[in-house]
Amino acid sequence: MLKQEILSKNQQIVLDYIEKVNEPIKAYSILHNVQKKGIKAPLQVYRALDKLVEIGKIHKIESRNAFVACKNSNCQISKATAFSICESCEEVSEISDSKLSKYLKNFQDKAGMKFNKYNLEFFGLCKKCSIK
Amino acid sequence: MLKQEILSKNQQIVLDYIEKVNEPIKAYSILHNVQKKGIKAPLQVYRALDKLVEIGKIHKIESRNAFVACKNSNCQISKATAFSICESCEEVSEISDSKLSKYLKNFQDKAGMKFNKYNLEFFGLCKKCSIK
């Protein structure tokens, strides 16, 4: 089987909701909002999240413990993620910059360690918040 | 007052311990290990951690919810952190690469957002683990 094309019921419910809200959302907030769909326990949400992260449909914003839908036609990219985060309004955008990703993919540390994945989070003020 | 040169009692206790273990360590593990020094509650640890992160003496490894002493003669660098993380043995090293930090400091996203901070975590296998 390939990366998995078909999502299970719970995975689809969780993904649908994350894609709908279109901003980072926390696991328990997802839970509250999908209870009407029959998902009752945290573990059901976390299992779906794990799988969705694994297959690149969503990403975890580590500094916020939140999850967001992938904007970059998913796949591969789940191993190479970059986000900008506004420290005022908490808006998060996925950065899609081929020069940046190429630079980071090829980065070699001094110990010669070979990386297969990275996550980069930038913090600052978004345009709206910086003119306030 | 400058960045704060003198640490308070609890801050010093926590920092001493983190520097001693010399690897990423979790808040409750710190708590268990500094109880003999008189620190009794999680909040005392978290307050010290917050301050130590703020002044750049330690960093938080977001993907691991762990804290590690800064190796780069601290200061400034707390706003520009990069780590390599071995997914097998969980060894974490702080990356100190002036080209990388220069590149990231000057990175401008397409929306023109100005960043004042970033955190980058690379994942892979360290030398030891890759030959196993």
Next chain:
DNA sequence: TACACAATGTTATATTATAACAATTAACAC
């Protein structure tokens, strides 16, 4: 059909982190 494996349902619990409030100590102008 039967096997293997993925996904589900469920209860309980572990782990990480903060709220709220009172008391104490440090920094410093006067």
Next chain:
DNA sequence: GTGTTAATTGTTATAATATAACATTGTGTA
């Protein structure tokens, strides 16, 4: 020194995030 302010501490309780363990059901396929 006294008074004022802010930082730090101590303490209890609780919120928020995440996983363990185990029984059951569904799905693909040989």
